[in-house]
Amino acid sequence: MKKIVKTLIIILLLLAAAGAGLYYYLSPNTLQVVTAEKGSVTPVLSGTGKIEGDRKVTIYSDVAGVIDERYVESGERVKAGDLLIGYAGERQQDDVNLAATDVEYSEKILDAASGTRAKYQKKYNDAIKQIEECKSVYALLEVNILSLDISDHEKTYQIKEQQKQYQSEIYKKQEEISEKQADLAKIEADLKAIELKQDEDQTEEETEKTDKRIDELTDRAKSKQNDIKHLNEDISDAQRASLCLPQEGMDPETYKKYSVYRNNLDTVTRMWSDARTERDTAQSMLTAYKEIVADEHQVERSKLTLSKAEKELARAESGTVAPSDGIITKCLVDIGANVEKGVPIFEMQSDKSYKVRMMVSKYDIASVKEGQTADIRIGNQSYTGKVSKINQAAENDASGKAKASIEILIDTDEDMIVGLDADVTLELEAADGVLRVPTECIYTDDDGSYLYVIKDGTVEKKYVSIGIKDNEYTQVEGIDEGTHVVEDAAAEANLGEEVEEEMVSEESGV
Numbered sequence: 001m002k003k004i005v006k007t008l009i010i011i012l013l014l015l016a017a018a019g020a021g022l023y024y025y026l027s028p029n030t031l032q033v034v035t036a037e038k039g040s041v042t043p044v045l046s047g048t049g050k051i052e053g054d055r056k057v058t059i060y061s062d063v064a065g066v067i068d069e070r071y072v073e074s075g076e077r078v079k080a081g082d083l084l085i086g087y088a089g090e091r092q093q094d095d096v097n098l099a100a101t102d103v104e105y106s107e108k109i110l111d112a113a114s115g116t117r118a119k120y121q122k123k124y125n126d127a128i129k130q131i132e133e134c135k136s137v138y139a140l141l142e143v144n145i146l147s148l149d150i151s152d153h154e155k156t157y158q159i160k161e162q163q164k165q166y167q168s169e170i171y172k173k174q175e176e177i178s179e180k181q182a183d184l185a186k187i188e189a190d191l192k193a194i195e196l197k198q199d200e201d202q203t204e205e206e207t208e209k210t211d212k213r214i215d216e217l218t219d220r221a222k223s224k225q226n227d228i229k230h231l232n233e234d235i236s237d238a239q240r241a242s243l244c245l246p247q248e249g250m251d252p253e254t255y256k257k258y259s260v261y262r263n264n265l266d267t268v269t270r271m272w273s274d275a276r277t278e279r280d281t282a283q284s285m286l287t288a289y290k291e292i293v294a295d296e297h298q299v300e301r302s303k304l305t306l307s308k309a310e311k312e313l314a315r316a317e318s319g320t321v322a323p324s325d326g327i328i329t330k331c332l333v334d335i336g337a338n339v340e341k342g343v344p345i346f347e348m349q350s351d352k353s354y355k356v357r358m359m360v361s362k363y364d365i366a367s368v369k370e371g372q373t374a375d376i377r378i379g380n381q382s383y384t385g386k387v388s389k390i391n392q393a394a395e396n397d398a399s400g401k402a403k404a405s406i407e408i409l410i411d412t413d414e415d416m417i418v419g420l421d422a423d424v425t426l427e428l429e430a431a432d433g434v435l436r437v438p439t440e441c442i443y444t445d446d447d448g449s450y451l452y453v454i455k456d457g458t459v460e461k462k463y464v465s466i467g468i469k470d471n472e473y474t475q476v477e478g479i480d481e482g483t484h485v486v487e488d489a490a491a492e493a494n495l496g497e498e499v500e501e502e503m504v505s506e507e508s509g510v
Contacts, residue, residue: 049358053349099306124282134272185284452491
């Protein structure tokens with residue numbers, strides 16, 4: 001009896017277990033779901049960039065010369081005014097010495113030319129004064145001669161005509177003398193100009209050419225001097241002939257006055273002629289010395305060259321200094337290098353402030369705006385920052401892809417090491433009132449992005465378009481607000497089957 005009861009109990013237990021298993025097998029699975037609803041999405045952009053100083057600075061050589069000392073190395077911090085490079089300075093000292101010699105030489109030439117010009121200017125002024133005096137005296141003597149009472153005899157008339165002829169001949173000879181003296185003065189001026197321009201560094205051919213020119217001018221000068229001599233002799237002969245003419249028709253007293261007036265007239269005429277010759281000679285020499293202006297300009301140019309050379313020497317002696325506080329990132333020259341003025345010798349980054357320079361893809365750059373805040377992590381240290389610049393020219397990244405670069409100013413007063421990597425999380429512009437689902441609910445295959453939704457209690461696969469996203473939510477299009485979206489990872493296994501729903505609360509996650 002006991003065995004029968006025991007057997008019945010076992011059979012009942014087996015039937016109960018089988019029923020429970022059949023119930024479990026036949027009952028629908030339960031999946032966790034969330035409701036697609038409208039809300040805000042605050043997208044973020046994450047990336048890695050390099051720490052840089054607030055600006056890059058290229059330092060150029062202040063002078064041309066040999067690098068004598070280099071006082072810094074790459075990676076060192078410097079302060080504004082710190083000495084970076086020392087120069088030997090021999091070249092600049094040679095330039096100063098040469099320029100000083102040029103100034104001294106050009107001043108001597110100017111002094112000589114100024115003295116000579118002043119001398120001929122005085123001669124010219126004196127000659128002009130004497131000419132004016134001779135004009136006045138000559139006019140007075142003519143009036144006095146015409147006022148004499150001379151008897152009107154035929155012979156007297158002939159004598160006067162002969163005197164006029166002699167006087168006319170004398171005037172012509174005097175004019176010829178003036179012309180030849182002017183030519184002679186011009187020749188002398190040309191000789192003086194050649195003398196001033198002679199240079200010890202002339203070639204043998206140039207010296208021979210100069211000597212030949214001097215010989216030609218000297219021969220012409222001698223010829224002019226002989227012509228003047230002969231003309232003066234002709235004038236003397238005419239004057240003697242004129243004085244030897246008989247003075248008929250005058251009483252002794254009148255003739256005496258006439259002779260005095262006539263002699264004075266001859267003296268004034270000769271002085272007048274000499275004055276004109278002196279004037280023409282002085283004027284020719286002043287014309288020859290018009291280059292004194294060029295000499296003055298040469299002195300000024302020489303002084304300017306000397307001033308520049310002295311400044312270059314001072315720069316070489318002072319060396320090149322840091323233009324601002326910063327970090328030397330590259331040394332481009334070594335001791336002993338011979339550099340030209342203006343060549344790059346250092347690269348540095350100013351450390352007044354620091355920034356992170358980060359590359360951004362063409363898909364994300366449209367969402368980046370100046371002024372957006374960023375979280376920056378450098379090693380174990382965290383900082384905040386703001387987008388300070390969006391560069392408008394794309395650059396290639398390490399893989400050769402064209403990307404935009406942005407600069408994020410770090411909010412810190414600490415000294416940083418430039419060139420280190422910095423992890424950046426950038427908060428982009430938030431979107432309000434968009435349909436959103438948890439990001440973990442979205443999957444992707446070759447056909448695009450999709451969700452698992454429950455419609456009439458059955459799991460379905462629904463392709464959607466996605467928009468912006470943040471750390472929790474992603475904007476979606478292609479489903480209606482209130483749609484139940486499967487959050488459970490087992491959704492794929494229950495595709496097309498009826499399931500029980502377990503609603504997950506956004507606040508509690510349950």
